[in-house]
Each structure stands twice: as structure tokens, then as C-alpha cells.
Amino acid sequence: MAKVPVQFTLNGSEKAEFIDSGTTLLNALRDKIGDTSPKGGCHQGTCGACSVIIDGELRLSCLTLAETCNGTTITTTSGLSESGVLHPLQRAFLDTFATQCGFCTPGMIMAAKVLLDHTPNPSRDEVVEALSGNICRCTGYEPIIQAVLLAARANSQNAA
Amino acid sequence: MALALQTFPTVKDANSALKAAGTRYLGGGTLVIRAANEGDVSVSSLVRSTDPALSAIAVAGGKVRIGASVTMAAIARLPDLGALAKAARAVGGPAIRNMATVGGNLFAPAPYGDFAVALLALDATISTDDGELPIETFLAKRDGSRVIVTSVSFTLPKADGFRFLKVSRVKPKGVSMLSIAAVLERAADGTVSSARIALGCMADRPIRARAAEKAIEGKTLDRDGIAPALAAATEGIAPITDPIASAWYRAEVLPVHLGRLLLT
Ligand SMILES: Cc1cc2nc3c(=O)[nH]c(=O)nc-3n(C[C@H](O)[C@H](O)[C@H](O)COP(=O)(O)OP(=O)(O)OC[C@H]3O[C@@H](n4cnc5c(N)ncnc54)[C@H](O)[C@@H]3O)c2cc1C
Ligand code: FES
Ligand code: FES
Numbered sequence: 001m002a003k004v005p006v007q008f009t010l011n012g013s014e015k016a017e018f019i020d021s022g023t024t025l026l027n028a029l030r031d032k033i034g035d036t037s038p039k040g041g042c043h044q045g046t047c048g049a050c051s052v053i054i055d056g057e058l059r060l061s062c063l064t065l066a067e068t069c070n071g072t073t074i075t076t077t078s079g080l081s082e083s084g085v086l087h088p089l090q091r092a093f094l095d096t097f098a099t100q101c102g103f104c105t106p107g108m109i110m111a112a113k114v115l116l117d118h119t120p121n122p123s124r125d126e127v128v129e130a131l132s133g134n135i136c137r138c139t140g141y142e143p144i145i146q147a148v149l150l151a152a153r154a155n156s157q158n159a160a
Numbered sequence: 161m162a163l164a165l166q167t168f169p170t171v172k173d174a175n176s177a178l179k180a181a182g183t184r185y186l187g188g189g190t191l192v193i194r195a196a197n198e199g200d201v202s203v204s205s206l207v208r209s210t211d212p213a214l215s216a217i218a219v220a221g222g223k224v225r226i227g228a229s230v231t232m233a234a235i236a237r238l239p240d241l242g243a244l245a246k247a248a249r250a251v252g253g254p255a256i257r258n259m260a261t262v263g264g265n266l267f268a269p270a271p272y273g274d275f276a277v278a279l280l281a282l283d284a285t286i287s288t289d290d291g292e293l294p295i296e297t298f299l300a301k302r303d304g305s306r307v308i309v310t311s312v313s314f315t316l317p318k319a320d321g322f323r324f325l326k327v328s329r330v331k332p333k334g335v336s337m338l339s340i341a342a343v344l345e346r347a348a349d350g351t352v353s354s355a356r357i358a359l360g361c362m363a364d365r366p367i368r369a370r371a372a373e374k375a376i377e378g379k380t381l382d383r384d385g386i387a388p389a390l391a392a393a394t395e396g397i398a399p400i401t402d403p404i405a406s407a408w409y410r411a412e413v414l415p416v417h418l419g420r421l422l423l424t
Contacts, residue, residue, distance in 0.1 A: 002164055022163030022206070024193065043197040045190055051255055057233070058255045063193040065165055065186070068208075111254065132333040133253020 008072045010035065011079025019066050026050045028066035029076065037078035037106045041135070048134030051107040052076050058114045058133075077106035080113070088151040089113060098147035100138035107134050112148040121152055163196050164205045174209035175289055175308050183207055185308055187264035188231060190256055191272070214263075214310060217241070225313040228263030232275060235262070243322045247278035247341065250326040253333045263309045266295075267302055270361045270400045271335045277366040278324055280358035281341035284314040299365050317343050325421045326360075327413070329404060336361050337405045338414060340421050344381075351385075352376050357418070361410055362397040371395035372418065386422045390415040 003018040010033065019028050026043075029035045029052070041047035043062045050062040053075040080087035089109050092098070099105045108131060115122055115130035122130070127148045136144060165186060168174040178185055182204040184192055196203060214229035219240040226235065235241050235248040236257065251260050251274050265275040266286065279295055286298040288307045295312070298305075323342045328334035339360035347353040355376045357369040371392035379385035399410035 004165075021165050022196075024197070044194050045252075045256060048253070048255065057258045059258055060190075060255045062197065063189050063259065065163075065189065065193065065206075067165055067167075068186075068189075114254070129332050130254060133255045 004067050006066050006070055008069050008074055010074045011076060017066075021067060023066050024062055025052070025064040025066045025069055025074075026061035029061060029074075035076050035078050037076045039103055039106060041103065041107075046135065047104070047107070048111065049104050049107040051110040051134065053110055053114055056114070056117070058111055060133075075110070075113075077109050080109070087113075088154045089116070089148070092147040092151035092154065093144070096143045096147040096150055098139060098143040104134060104136040104138075108136065108144055112151070115148070116152055116155060120155055122148070124149065163203065166205065166207045168207065168209050169211060171209045171211050171214070171289055171308055171310055174207045177207045178306060178308065180205070185263075187229065187261040188259035190252070190260050191264060191268060209308065216311075219316070222316050223313065224316055225311050226262050227311050228261060228309045230262050232257040232260045232262075232265075235275075243317060243319075244278060244324075247275050247324045247326075250274040250324070250336075250339065262312055266298070266309060266312070267305075270364050270366075271337075271402055271404060273366055274326055274336055274339045274360055277339045277358045277360040278322075278341040279312055279314065280366045280368065281324075281343045281356050282314040282317065282322070283343075283356060284312045287311045287313065296368065302365070318345065321345060323421050323424065325417060327417055335404060338362065338399075338410055338417060340414075340418055342421060344376075344422075346381075351378050351380055353378075359397065359414070361405075362399050362414065364398075364400060367397070369393055369396075369418075376422070381422055383423070386419060389422065390419050393418050 002021045004021045006019055007016045017032055026038055026040055029038055038052050038061050039049035041049035045060050045063050050060055052061045055072050089112050111131050111134050127145050166177055184203045184206055186206040186208040214227040216227045218225045232248040232251040236245045251257055284295045286293050286295055287310050290307050326339040327337045341358045343356045345354045355373045357373050358366050359369050360366050372389040375388040375392040393415045394411050399407040401407045
């Protein structure tokens with residue numbers, strides 16, 4: 001299998017790798033680069049656990065070939081905390097018990113981050129819509145929705 | 161997964177590479193990479209083109225041309241295409257909409273292909289380097305197609321002339337139990353002067369509801385006026401059966417949802 005060079009910015013760091021052509025971004029991140037925050041749940045686009053942000057847009061890393069990400073900027077959940085301080089979304093997920101087994105959490109947080117980046121004060125319906133591509137088998141969703149609304153409130157208080 | 165991707169700056173070169181056995185075009189990858197992840201080994205290599213024309217949207221003089229690589233999210237956020245936003249938003253959740261392309265949706269088997277249903281009602285023209293085809297002819301022949309779709313074009317319907325409905329079990333997203341798109345024109349007296357109605361999940365690909373279209377022409381959009389169209393709606397359909405609904409159920413509820421769409 002041909003190796004192809006891939007370069008992108010991952011959570012603020014430049015990455016340059018040779019990968020097998022046809023490797024998914026999910027596998028490249030987890031197996032090659034060592035960022036295991038995106039989870040591989042279904043590899044079918046249905047669970048959202050592998051969600052990452054590519055150039056500001058929510059994308060499924062299991063259905064994205066790594067080599068199509070050349071020159072992009074990628075954010076994963078492991079890039080959210082700064083100097084050991086949790087991102088408001090991470091804090092809110094802990095505070096509202098929005099995490100049980102935690103498998104869906106990184107994908108949920110990525111979907112929520114894109115929402116809050118564009119819509120700092122979302123309605124409940126907007127939160128539900130933003131998370132509609134992410135499946136959680138544990139929490140019943142309500143604590144997750146509350147976490148996102150709480151993080152939005154925390155953000156707007158910080159901004160005020 | 162043993163897949164190799166070849167990227168070409170021009171559609172012409174990508175088309176040449178697509179001729180090789182076991183090669184498929186890569187749009188957003190939501191179906192083709194999904195199939196590969198599932199173990200489909202019929203595809204060994206993928207090609208794509210980064211030609212910027214594939215990502216362009218042009219709206220001028222009531223005519224629209226959308227490049228095949230344009231995503232559902234891009235269509236949904238463009239005010240000029242407001243009439244189509246509902247159909248674009250019907251495709252999957254937010255991440256899928258950021259990846260799913262117009263070109264790929266034309267090839268998506270039922271229960272997918274919601275945007276293609278809208279394009280069928282709009283009587284879109286499908287462009288390739290080999291020429292242009294009416295969407296209905298294109299859809300009929302799509303399985304044997306070995307050429308890259310470059311764009312879709314259509315005339316923007318009059319305000320309120322385009323209607324779209326997707327029915328699913330899981331809200332706010334979830335695959336279609338059925339989808340319906342209609343382009344209706346009305347005469348000065350309010351009667352329907354022309355109608356194009358397209359159905360999703362009523363065959364393995366989007367189809368026109370010709371009998372219903374004929375039955376609504378000259379009628380008013382009220383309960384009595386639409387009754388003949390609802391009676392004719394199931395003519396010529398062969399709905400799919402999947403975990404969402406059986407063919408029988410889909411056929412039973414089609415007139416109900418068509419009625420709701422026509423009365424809105
Ligand atoms: C979780 C999930 C939910 C989904 N929900 C929906 C939904 O609600 N509604 C819906 O309609 N669809 C849905 N889909 C299906 C799919 O995302 C869309 O139909 C999408 O538009 C397909 O486009 P793509 O670019 O990703 O296709 P790809 O996977 O890239 O391609 C699909 C097929 O089309 C061919 N192709 C793609 N582009 C071209 C081109 N320009 N020229 C020639 N051939 C081409 C490919 O070779 C391949 O055979 C869903 C998919 C997933 C995984
Ligand atoms: S692993 Fe990508 S959506 Fe489930
Ligand atoms: S916390 Fe277990 S899947 Fe969501």
C-alpha cells in the first residue's frame with residue numbers, strides 16, 4: 001500500500017506523517033498520532049463518537065480519509081483544556097453528570113463546541129439539533145443537554 | 161481497509177482514472193467510506209477531483225447551478241437557496257450534512273436520497289463531461305454510470321411554489337420513512353396549472369408521482385380538490401421495506417402525508 005504524506009495542524013501542533021493511502025482520519029489520529037480522544041464506535045457515521053472539528057466544521061473522522069485533510073486545522077477533545085484548566089464544556093459535563101461510561105463524551109463535546117462557537121446562547125431545541133448525530137447509550141441525553149446549556153451560560157457570564 | 165485514493169486537479173483526469181476496474185469516485189465519503197469500513201471489498205481504489213468548479217454555487221436570473229461537491233450544509237446556509245434549505249437539512253445530522261455532497265446524494269439508494277427527491281421535483285439537469293441529462297433519465301441509468309457528475313442545475317421555483325416533507329421516526333434526525341417534494345404552479349383563479357411531485361422511499365430511488373400530478377392539475381388545493389390526487393398517489397410505486405417501515409406501511413401512509421403537504 002502506497003504511503004502518502006499528510007500535514008495538518010492538530011490542536012495547535014503541526015503534524016507531518018506518512019500514512020497508508022485510504023487510512024481514515026480516526027485511525028490516523030488514534031493509531032499513528034496517538035490522540036485517542038476521538039472514539040471509534042460504529043465506523044458507520046451513525047454514533048458520532050469519532051466527531052472532530054475540521055476547519056471549524058463538525059466532521060466524522062471514521063468517514064474521512066486522513067489524506068483529504070492536508071493543510072487543515074483539526075481540533076479534538078484532547079486539545080480543549082488549556083494549561084490543565086478544563087474547557088467550560090468539559091467542566092459542565094462533569095458538573096451535570098453528563099458522562100457515564102464516557103464513550104460518547106468526546107464526540108458530544110465536539111458537536112457542542114461547534115454549536116457554541118456559532119451560537120453562544122442556544123435554545124434547548126438548537127442544542128438537541130446540534131447533538132442529533134451523536135448517540136449516547138447511558139445518560140438519556142437530558143444531562144448532556146443541560147451541560148451544554150450550562151456551558152453556554154458560563155460563557156456568557158464570562159463575556160459579560 | 162485496502163483503499164487507495166488518487167486526487168486530480170481536473171475532472172477530465174479523474175474521469176480517466178475512474179475507468180479502471182474497482183475504482184469509485186469519492187464525494188463526501190459518507191456512503192462509500194462507510195461501505196469500505198463495513199468490509200465491502202468491491203472497491204479497491206477511489207478517485208476525486210479538487211477542481212474548484214465542483215464546489216461552486218451560481219444563482220443568476222432565476223437559474224441555479226450547484227457543483228457536485230457542494231455539501232448539504234453549504235446549501236442550507238445560502239439565503240439565495242432558502243427554498244431548498246429544508247430539503248438540505250433533511251439529510252442526516254450536522255456532521256453528515258457537512259460531508260454529504262449533492263453529487264453523492266444522486267447515487268444514494270433509498271431510504272437515502274432526500275435531496276435528490278427535491279431535485280427530481282425541480283426537474284434538474286445533471287451535468288457531466290459527457291453532456292447533460294434530465295434527472296429522471298439520469299436516475300434510471302445511475303447504476304451503470306461511470307462518469308463524474310459535475311453539477312446539477314434547475315430553475316428556482318416561484319416563492320411558495322416548492323414544498324418538501326420528510327417523515328422519519330427519530331426526531332430531529334433519522335432516515336426517511338418517506339420524503340415528498342412538489343413544485344406547484346397556480347393559475348390566477350387558484351387552481352393548479354402544473355405540478356411535479358417526487359417521492360422518496362417509494363422505489364429503490366426517487367420517482368415521480370405522475371398519476372397524482374395529473375389528478376391535481378386544474379384542481380384547487382383544498383380537501384375536495386386534492387382527493388383524486390391522493391387516490392392516485394400509490395399508482396406505480398414499489399416502496400422499500402427496511403427496519404424503519406414495511407412497503408405496506410409506506411404505501412398506506414403516503415396519501416396521508418401527500419395530503420398534508422398539498423394542504424400546507
Ligand atoms: C449516519 C448517516 C445518516 C444519513 N442520513 C441521510 C439522510 O437522512 N438523507 C439522505 O438523503 N442521505 C443520508 N445519508 C446518506 C448520505 O450521507 C447522503 O446521501 C450523501 O448525500 C451522499 O453523498 P456523499 O458525497 O457522502 O457520497 P459518497 O459516499 O462520497 O458517494 C456515494 C456514491 O456516489 C458516487 N458519487 C459521489 N459523488 C459523485 C459524483 N460527483 N459523480 C459521480 N459519482 C459520485 C460515489 O462513487 C459512490 O458510489 C446518511 C448517511 C449516514 C452515514
Ligand atoms: S465511529 Fe464515526 S460515527 Fe460512529
Ligand atoms: S455516557 Fe456512555 S455512551 Fe454516553
